[in-house]
Amino acid sequence: MELSSIKDAFDRVAKKQKLSSSKSQEVVDQVGREIEQALATIQAPNGPSTPVDQKSVLTDLKSKLNAIVALKQLEGPQKELNLSLSKYQKLLEKYFNPDISKAYRNVDFDNHIVNQIIASHFYRQGLFDLGDSIINEAGVLDLTALRLKFMEMHQILEAMRVRNLQPALTWGSANRDELVKIGSNLEFKIHTLQFVEVVQNGTRADALKYARTYLAPFAHLNKDDFQKLMGCLLYAGRLESSPYSDLMSPAHWEMITEELGRKFCTLLGQSYQSPLSVAVAAGVEGLPTLLKLANVMAAKKQEWQAMKQLPVPVELGKEFQFHSIFVCPVSRDQGSEENPPMLLPCLHVLCKQSILKLSKNSTRTFKCPYCPAEATVANCRQLHF
Amino acid sequence: MEMDSLSNGNNTTATASTPATVSPDSSAATARATPTPPPSSTGPQLTEALKLEHQFLRVPFEHYKKTIRANHRAVEKEVSAVISGVTDAASADFSPDDAVNHLNSLVSRLQGLKRKLEEGSRAENLQAQKCRARLDHLESADGENLSEWNSTRLKRILVDYMLRMSYYDTAVKLAECSNIQDLVDIDVFQEAKKVIEALQNKDVAPALAWCADNKSRLKKSKSKLEFQLRLQEFIELVRAENNMRAITYARKYLAPWGATHMKELQRVLATLAFKRDTECATYKVLFEAKQWDFLVDQFKQEFCKLYGMTMEPLLNIYLQAGLSALKTPYCYKDDCTKEDPLSQEAFRTIAMPLPYSKQHHSKLVCYITKELMDTENPPQVLPNGYVYSTKALEEMAKKNDGRITCPRTGSEYNYTELVKAYIS
């Protein structure tokens, strides 16, 4: 089934709804007209002169209204509408999963923690108003320190978006040691952006001075880049039509801006991606499998609530792979400190327990289950991923 | 974190003598029932993700239905009232003036109905539009705008959470600043807001009115919300020592529930014998303020059920699923990468009661590049047993004249000393 067929079904509903509602108006108009006609007859100058005449007008009106069978008229379109409404609802239930909470484990989520996660998420995204607002409404604990940090980050990034590097440079020099410690040459990269701006818009002397003052200290670590940059000087004022044009491209700026965001988060001890976005996205990918599993296990609700490990893998995309998981192809056990992966001389990898089993507790040589090569426990070695 | 909790306890039977066939996990009767699609292609995965959006379409649809029903009822009621007004007039002995006045009042009643009908049909059309906007939104998701679409989905999920938690201001702000008013249910929750706020002020009237509005549907789902509200009203009369009124109230409003809820009824009636400061635990609790919180929760549940919403906030459902799928024993170690949400205390805490994920196949991430090591980027083993991706090692060798330094031990090797490991 396709979404488009659901849309068609909905269009049918909407059509019936319009029919039914215009029918209602028609009936109301009809009744109104009859009454107004009777009124006119009664009020006409040569209208009923006796109470008997007047009564006959009213009786006449009554029978006319009865003839309209107003309620009966309404019924037909309403019935059709109701039919299409329930058809559409059934269609929704068939195409979509009508209850995605089936795989929910009944544990209390601490709302304070969830609120704190949401507020941090808003701050990280630069949505400071929203973060403040939820803190205000939910009474989340104090996140002022985090707010300040993300505020600083967003100010730097926003300035970079209008090609103002001053805040970025200030931050870079204040965090020089930390950046070096994590092996980042980001400060150098920010200076190169600035240098290119000077080359393009300033005098050659300015550019040279800038290079001597700010780039030279990084030269020994970035030899190639540094030399390439000095080449820029040849094209001062016309970089856009030089081999260096990409250094001024929006894409290049965007890349370094993003890197600054990343490094800023790293130094904060934070992830670059919002952990809330990551967890929810993983949930969207994982939930269909979990729902199928919950269906299969529907009879074992107890087990579902208590299990320590999911009985089946929930496949997530590459972007959610944060850890190396070794699964022994023989025993299907996940590797662990007690049962680490071992490299056989044939370069196949099994877990330690499998090897011990194959070698009858290290008492004999064994054949690799994947190739005929012989091995002993002694010539296997432990791997670290 | 102990690794023991990972062993699934049923592989003791897996014999090492037949490993080449890579027998499926003996426990995996359930596993076979859940084929896991390859995650790479967005097509089928997107279809699966869209199938989770029942509530997204159902809520505005319920709202639409509700408006339609209310309009029907209004027409039926008013039209029959007018017709019986004419019938009455025909059999009454009206003076001409009276007859004219009577008919005039019927005409203006019809005019009132007409206005109401026009308003009603406008409301119906607006809600139909909303239903359609959501269908369009689902249809608009494709590979090209996926990341933007996903970010809107997160916002929708957050608004849902905030509405359920009564953080209305933030919900409205988020909806407005992201321009997703049609994709969230702020209007529907306005209805709940009134009732909840009244309950928080110890006023059951709006809640009772809501029950009356939805009588037939609540009856169908065997809801006892109205009974619970009535009990609370009774308790308030007892609290005020208004015993005679309490008894009258009980006769009128509680007695009808006797047939189905006798036990609860008797317990509450027994409070007549005590006062609000009773020390008897059975009755004391009935006078506590948290009974009102309980009523709010009850109401929220009935409300969600009626609109076809999940009982839990969507956010909780997705977070739980996501964290279960992400949870490994490595997440709780100190060197857990920051990009893993489970490196954060907040996420670790809420994931605590959730199961660990399971893998049937090795998934190896390069320590250096954080990239997956697969056939295209195979793992290579240093003489010290440490494993890194080919990409990372090639790059390192290129930069350092063929020398490799193990980033975790500092040992140095030649690129030629490395061996490729075969991991299935």
Ligand SMILES: [Zn+2]
């Ligand atoms: Zn082998």
